[in-house]
Amino acid sequence: MSTKNHLLTILEQQKGQTISGQELADRISVSRTSIWKAVSTLRKEGYLIEATTNKGYCLPVESDLLSSEAIRPLLAAELKNQPFYLFKAIESTNQKAKKIAIEFPSKPGVILSEEQLKGKGRLGRFFYSPAKTGIYMSLILKPNLTTTDATLVTTAAAVAVCLTIEKLTDKKPKIKWVNDIYLDDYKIAGILTEAVTNFENGTIDTIILGIGLNFRTPIEGFPVELESIAGSLLSEHTGKLTRNEFIAELITQFYQIYQTIGKRDFLKDYKERCFVFGKIIHFKQGKQEFDAIPIDIDQQGGLIVRMQDGQHQTLSYGEITIQRPFH
Incomplete structure (x- = not known):
């Protein structure tokens, strides 16, 4: 060292x-x-x-620059030895993680950046990622999972984010299927999972798990187009909880779930925090649009909905829009 x-x-x-x-x-x-x-x-x-x-x-208590030296001591021995890659500003932690995974194909890793210049959300959307106020992290996973179990990584990560928030604060986050974390009706975090597949044998070589969380509200606030939908875990700019502490706990919570992901025990926690049940949602399938009411989550993390004709259908992926207020 x-x-x-x-x-x-x-x-x-x-x-x-x-x-x-x-x-x-x-x-x-x-x-x-x-x-x-x-x-x-x-x-x-x-x-x-x-x-x-x-x-x-x-080093003042309020110091909160991302630091592997601050994160590692808070991790269990089997987690602290994986490589950490820290950056001041990069286009996207997921993009960087893919490049690192190619360069070091057998190693897991943690990629962190103070800022993302082209943060990626689902469906190619831009994820606003200002400097020093958020947690922009990607985990490189080397899964020993079936393809079926690998599809649960996003769902597991959503639970891990919620459990971390609940352990370190007095706040009660909620999940909007499938990958958004909300607090007081505002989105504070999103998850983007991408896989690298071996076409020869059909297995998944690498999973890139990206997590973006608005840790503190930017001093200048959110852009006008995000003011009505984006929120932060903490509104204050000083406090005892640091991003490094949060990241260490989040890594711990995620791997605790990930190690037994095939048992699907975490789906109970997911259901308890998913706020879409009983609400009218809107979604698209191909060129058709539908309204339905979510009633359950299946064993693959799919959203079971009741259609207008009373039939049940399972959504395995896609985007849903809630048609009425959260309250």
């Missing part, structure tokens, strides 16, 4: 505490000059490290 990364790990683990330059030098086994140079480099990267004469260095 480099001096810079070792220093950052210590400061992250003792966030809010002032540590002398000599103590840091002794713990890392380098000179105090090396510590000073590492601090200077970290400051250039955006870390607001405070220095107090004759006392030492401190």
Whole structure:
């Protein structure tokens, strides 16, 4: 580990505490000059490290730059050793994840970016991804799953996002089938899952799981076209909960579900949080449009709806629009 990364790990683990330059030098086994140079480099990267004469260095509690050094210590041993790839700004974490998966075909990984320039949503939509206020993350998964079970990854991720929010805050998120997370009638997160298939044997080589979450409301607010539909997990710009803590818990929650995804136990949690049941929805199939009422989720995460003629139909994919207010 480099001096810079070792220093950052210590400061992250003792966030809010002032540590002398000599103590840091002794713990890392380098000179105090090396510590000073590492601090200077970290400051250039955006870390607001405070220095107090004759006392030492401190990373403020409110510091919230994405940092693998802050995330890894919060993960179980089997999760912390996977590669982390952090970026200041990239077009899309899913796009970057695909490239990394090709370069390192046997490895899982976590891709994080402070900002997405061309964030991807479902159906090719743009996902607004301003700097330093959201969580833009893609997991590279190397599944040992049947194709049938692999289709449940999006559903599992939606549950993981909700469980993370519920554990770390007092908020009660809801799920709009199939992949949107809502809080107080506003969308705060979306999930985009993409697969790389081996055409020779029909198996799935890699799954790219993209999660975008509005962690804090941008200081400038949302664009006019999103004001009525987009929300954030937290409205305040300071607070004890950091993005790094949230990411670590989200990775933990997801892998707990993912390891036993074939049992489908998590579908109970999904149903409990899905708010579309009993509401009138609108959807398209080909060139035809229909209204229906959702009544259940099947074992593949499909939405079972009652059509206007009383017949039941299962939607396996697609977009639904709720025709009346959420309340």
